[in-house]
Amino acid sequence: MASKPPENWRAYMAEAAREVAAGALPPECASVADLYPESLLRATDAALEAFEDEVRALREPSDGAVFGTVEQVVLALNAINRDKQHGGPHFCTEEREQLCEYxxxxxxxxxxxxxxxxxxxxxxxAAITDRWRNW
Structure with missing residues (x-):
């Protein structure tokens, strides 16, 4: 199964923290954890898990059913991205690419x-998410 983008983001933050601790990155780079608050990671994980569940439930799906699942996850991710609780928006180019690839x-x-x-x-x-995506 494809790894969820929040796993990549957590790994990136952990690696940056290790590099700061080892002196390989300057201390001001320690703020990389602010890029991905835990609330954003949890919300994104939950949206992607719901998407996985919906896709798993599809049996010989129509195009409309597939696009319906894509629409639901994209709308959920739109809401997460603009939610001020996470200090957003957070989905920039790298994150967008990872989410679409996922x-x-x-x-x-x-x-x-x-x-x-x-x-x-x-x-x-590459445009299957474009109709609904605003991140």
């Missing part, structure tokens, strides 16, 4: 042919 990989791991799905809608496979 959505693609999760669908592919459950036998959704992204290329065919996108072709039937007349869109680029």
């Amino acid at each position: 959505i693609h990989l999760t669908l592919s791991e459950h036998d959704v042919d992204i290329d065919a799905l996108a072709a039937r809608r007349g869109i680029d496979p």
Whole structure:
């Protein structure tokens, strides 16, 4: 299964903390933990887990059903990104790319042919989240 982006973000923060502790990074880089508050990580994990559950439940899904699951996770991530509780917005280029890749990989791991799905809608496979995404 694809690793969730918050796992990558936690690993990045841990690595930065180790490098600061070892003197390889200046102490001002210790604030990297502020990039990903725990509340953001937990909320993102929960949204992605709900997406995984929905994708797992799909059996010979229609294009509409697949896009429905994509829409739900994207709207959930939109809400997380703009939630002031997390000090947002947080999903910048790197995070966007990881989230989109995760959505693609999760669908592919459950036998959704992204290329065919996108072709039937007349869109680029990389654009399956674009209709709803504001991060």
